[in-house]
Amino acid sequence: MPFFRPSIFRTECEQCDRQFPVNTGGVCDQCKRILCSEHLHGSITRRIAIALGAPMRCVKCRAGQPVDVVKAGR
Numbered sequence: 605m606p607f608f609r610p611s612i613f614r615t616e617c618e619q620c621d622r623q624f625p626v627n628t629g630g631v632c633d634q635c636k637r638i639l640c641s642e643h644l645h646g647s648i649t650r651r652i653a654i655a656l657g658a659p660m661r662c663v664k665c666r667a668g669q670p671v672d673v674v675k676a677g678r
């Protein structure tokens with residue numbers, strides 16, 4: 605069954621609603637949102653920092669923006 609992919613290996617980013625393989629993104633430590641690599645890490649250097657032990661915080665949390673404000677689009 606080469607085309608079968610269990611849904612547990614793919615999930616949706618809560619910010620952009622795109623599906624992504626879970627191993628490329630993750631859950632933010634601070635806001636607990638499930639995010640794709642683009643919205644969780646933002647850059648490849650950040651991904652490397654997390655791999656080296658930095659806290660897994662999303663782009664918005666690191667920018668100091670409250671998530672409620674972000675979701676309201678203001």
Ligand SMILES: [Zn+2]
Nearest residue numbers: 617620640643
């Ligand atoms: Zn995203």
Ligand SMILES: [Zn+2]
Nearest residue numbers: 632635662665
């Ligand atoms: Zn966050």
